[in-house]
Amino acid sequence: MAFYENRREHYGGALVLFQRNLAVAVPNAQTHRQPTWYMRLKIGGRKGYITRSTKLTVYEDAYEYAKSELLRLQQAARLGHSLDEYTFEKHWHDWYERNLRNGTWADERARWHKMYFNRYFKDYFSNSDSSSMLLNDITSQYAAGYWDWRKSYWSTESAARLQSYNPKRRGAKTRGTANAKKLPALKTLQMEQSALNQIFYDAMEQGRMQQIVKMRVAAKGQTPSRRAGFDTGSEYLVLVRNLRSYRDCVGRFASEGLNAWHKLHRAQLSHFIMFLLHSGLRVGEARQMRWSDVKLDEEVDGEDERIAEVRVSKATKKGQARFVQTQPGANKALKEWQKISPHTEKNDWVWFGQQHDADGKATQIGDLNKSFQQYLRAIDFEGRQDGLLYDRDGDRRSLYSLRHTYATMRLERGDVSVYDLSINMGCKVKQIETHYSHVVSKQRRQQITRTNRKKKSSATEGAVLQDDTFLAEAMRRYKAGELSDDAFFAIAKSSNAAG
Structure with a gap:
């Protein structure tokens, strides 16, 4: 029996419609549904044929679809576009691997792209049967619907189940995914916007997508948010005072089950916290530090205390190196850590993990947020159930809160301009003014409230x-x-x- 049945040619053989004899194609099947029409297209200038299913069983419908596909692919060939059908997922993997090979991203940024693809992008740009959408099936209208879907994602029933139990965390101490905010911050959505636009633009450049899709999240109704910091009064003092007990494993932080690595890990986290509080570095920037990037006991004209100067690697968020002038507290934290750290060679990581590479060198430090949040939860503060883990507005604190606290402290003291602070922190003046306007207002209280006295007459x-x-x-x-x-x-x- 023939594999091709009901063969019908059009346009001199450029378009052929046929059905497959399912008894031949799938001989072991017990029953068969109504046969589907397939199309075989011949595109000028291309070797071979393009054979695809129309997914239609009525001949007239299949013919109209095949005719439109023939015209579309002929136009695509004239424009130099790819004639192969790429799904969103297939293209993303190709785009991701090319960027990895080219060294486009730092390790943290590469992890971010993979995580957000698996969590959000892959889920949204898929069909009802969970298969990935074809790039050419993604319209601008459908892409624009991503934002409403994304904003309500963590309020859905399936996401609620994921928050309470994450199958990927089997065997872990905490199985939930409870650190995701129900309403994502504007900055988070803008990062996703940038990633999706890069993906779609690359698809256009590769000739895999014939329509232009440009993502744009609406900023209206959303205000820029800053992460929770620490009250520079009582909260800051309690945070710092408890570090000694945590480091020395005494008092409420005492534990008989700690081995040598756990004790060293606590000491490292203690000094890491003090360093971030007095340097304002991003966590990712601090993780990239090697001892060769650090200059200790630098003199400052007119000051008795010494500071540390830290070179921030260009392999961090901003993609360019800069030199950060820390406060004396960061200099002290680095010196104390250097005395007890087992890895102090010039090329060693300042902050390191438990694993070692093939040369026996300690690897770069991993994510310390979980340890930091456990420390905050264990602190006794005003009878709060979770200690210092949440601020007064109920926002969960993280290591990034230390950078926010650094900026607040510097502005409240009034000894640094917004411009100088933005240079040292590696951000724009506008960001400082937006996120710390309440502190800048206090800093300029005298200028704001000053009144012009009436000039005396002659x-x-x-x-x-x-x-x-x-x-x-x-x-x-x-x-x-x-x-x-x-x-x-x-x-x-x-x-x-x-x-």
Whole structure:
């Protein structure tokens, strides 16, 4: 029996419609549904044929679809586009691997792209049967719907189940995914916008997508958010005071089950916290530090205390190196950590993990957020159930909160300009003004509340000058004994009252 059945040619053989004999194609099947029409297309300038299913069983419908596909692919060939059908997932993997090979991203950024693809992008750009959508089936209208879907993602029933139990965390101490905010911040959505636009633009460049899709999240109704910091008064003091007990494993942080690595890990986290509090570095920037990037005990003109200067690697978020001038507290934290760290060679990581590479060198430090949040939860503060883990507005704190606290402290002291602070922190002045406007307002309180005093008239100034001359003459006579005490004090009192 023939494999091709009901073969019908059009346009001189450029378009062929046929059905497959399912008894031949799938001989072991017990029953068969109505056969589907397939199309075989011949595109000028291309070797071989393009054979695909129309997914239609009615001939007239299949013919109209095949005819439109023939015209579309002929136009695509003239424009130099790819004639192969790429799904969103297939293209993303190709795009991702090419960027990895080219060294486009730092390790953290590569992890971000993979995580957000698996969590959000892959899920949204898929068909009802969970198969990935074809790139050419993604319209601008459908892509724009991503934002409403994304904003409500963690409010859905399936996401709620995922939060309470994540199958990927089997065997872990915590199985939930409870750190995701129900409403993502504007900055988070803008990062996703940038990633999706890169993906779709690359698809256009590769000729895999014939329509332009440009993602744009609406900023209206959303205000820029800043991460939770620590109150620079009591909260800051409690945070720092508890570090000694945590580091030395005493008091509420005492534990008999800690081995040597756990104790070293606690010491490292303690110094890491103090360093971030007094340097303002991003966590990713601090993780990239090697001892060769650090200059300790740098002198500052007019200051008794020494600071540390840290070179931030260009393999971090901003993609360019810069030199950060820390506060004396960061210099002290680095010196104390250097005394007890087992890895202090020039090329060693300042902050390291438990694993070692093939050369026996300690690997780069991993994610310390979980350890930091466990430390915050264990702190006794105003009888709160979770200690310092949440701020007064209920926002969960992370290691990034230390950078926010650094900026707040520097601005509250009023000893640094917004411009200088933005350079040192590696961000824009606008970001400082937006996120710390409440602190900048306090810093400029004197200038804001200053009023212009009314300028005195020339007649008033003349009277004051005359009074000053009269008082000076009275003083001369008083010293010469020509005026009594009562007379001099009466003249002085009348002069002050007039002024």
